[in-house]
Amino acid sequence: MKQLDFFYFFGSGYSYLSVMRIGNVAREAGVTVRWRPFNVRTVMGENNIALRTQHAKVRYMWRDIQRRAARHGVPFTGPPRWPTDPDLLANRVGMVAAEGGWCEDYTLASFRAWYLDGVELGxxxxxxxxxxxxxxxxxxxxxxxxxxxxxxxLVQETDAARDHGIFGAPAFVVDNETFWGDDRLEEAFAWAAGDHSLQVQPQT
Structure with a gap:
């Protein structure tokens, strides 16, 4: 069975959408998911991306998430507390969960608590x-x-994300092919299944 690596960050607004959607998409595609939290703040800083200071973009982000949530049937009660997890504790617990084999359950519960119950991550x-x-x-x-x-x-997973050219969250990697953003989730699974248009084009 093909495997897809799911890179995300506890505290990433768009990661919520993928966290809530990826399980169903994976089951329909017959693809396994490896849940890989990483420190997106590090790679964003290295790429001179400072979302917190881009107020118009932040306003757009929350409205965009609301629209996408409605489109995909994902619960949305309003923008959560953000930014959050200043000491990366939620993310470091994610490392413990990944090591122990309960990362998916921890991630789902954490994002629900953050987005739907108004609890600050970490x-x-x-x-x-x-x-x-x-x-x-x-x-x-x-x-x-x-x-x-x-x-x-956490450092190692961040290094792995960087090696795949990842500069934001969420991102998906299949056979060293990288897809960034929740809006690329279905495309990433199409690639994993070998159904992407680029894969099935006749070779000339």
Missing amino acids: SRQHLDAVLPPLGRDVDATIALADGPAAHER
Whole structure:
């Protein structure tokens, strides 16, 4: 079965759409997904992208997300708290979850808590709400997230994203082919399935 790497960031507005949609699309395409949180702030800085200071673009982003959510049947109650997770704790817990094999469940619960319940990512309230239903002890998980292994894995995943030419979130990688943005999600899965127009064009 073909695998697609899903690179995203806890705190990325557009990543919410893909987090909520990717499971169904993957099942329909018969493709497995590897969930790979990374530090998008690092690669955005390296590419001189400063979204926080681009007020018109931020206003457009939230309206665009609202439109796309309505189009795809994704719940949307309004823009969430943003920016969020200043210490990257939610993202580092994502490293712990990825290592332990529960990253998808943690990600879905985290984005729902952030977008739909108004909980700030990386806060104690967020982790208290999200981790116990997943069978995870909050203090023990935070201790792991604060440890060197989680910090190092976040660096490694960010390096991997950079190596694929990723400059924002979400992004999808299949066989070293990179697609950026929630609006490229279906196209990425078409590539994974071998159905993309560029793949099926007759060779001349």
